[in-house]
Amino acid sequence: MDLLALALLWPLLGILLTVLVALSRDLRPGLWGVLGFLFGPLAALFAAVSPRPQPAPPADPESAAEIEPAPPPDPAQDDRPRTPCPHCAELVLIDARVCRFCGREISPAPDTGAAEPAGDETP
Numbered sequence: 001m002d003l004l005a006l007a008l009l010w011p012l013l014g015i016l017l018t019v020l021v022a023l024s025r026d027l028r029p030g031l032w033g034v035l036g037f038l039f040g041p042l043a044a045l046f047a048a049v050s051p052r053p054q055p056a057p058p059a060d061p062e063s064a065a066e067i068e069p070a071p072p073p074d075p076a077q078d079d080r081p082r083t084p085c086p087h088c089a090e091l092v093l094i095d096a097r098v099c100r101f102c103g104r105e106i107s108p109a110p111d112t113g114a115a116e117p118a119g120d121e122t123p
């Protein structure tokens, strides 16, 4: 008898709880009422954890065009002379003493005449 009562109460309780949860969470109560009838109070749990329906973001092509990913800095556009780091082979400035990629010290390049301005040496 108790089992029969439970079998009758289960879908009714499911509909009631699920519709209440769905209404409190701006979900569609009709859909969730059916689920509550099928799954009982378990559907109320599903309704409680299901994400709220999000309104579609307004399509604004102008603002979308403004949000443009900035291109990564291109070493080729920087006209300062660079040399590959002897430790990690990343391009670093010729005048650099410490590699900005690996952090190790770089001895100045020996055979680059452009690195050292001529005419400043005292005889």
Ligand SMILES: [Zn+2]
Binding pocket: 085, 086, 087, 088, 089, 090, 099, 100, 101, 102, 103, 104
């Ligand atoms: Zn390096």
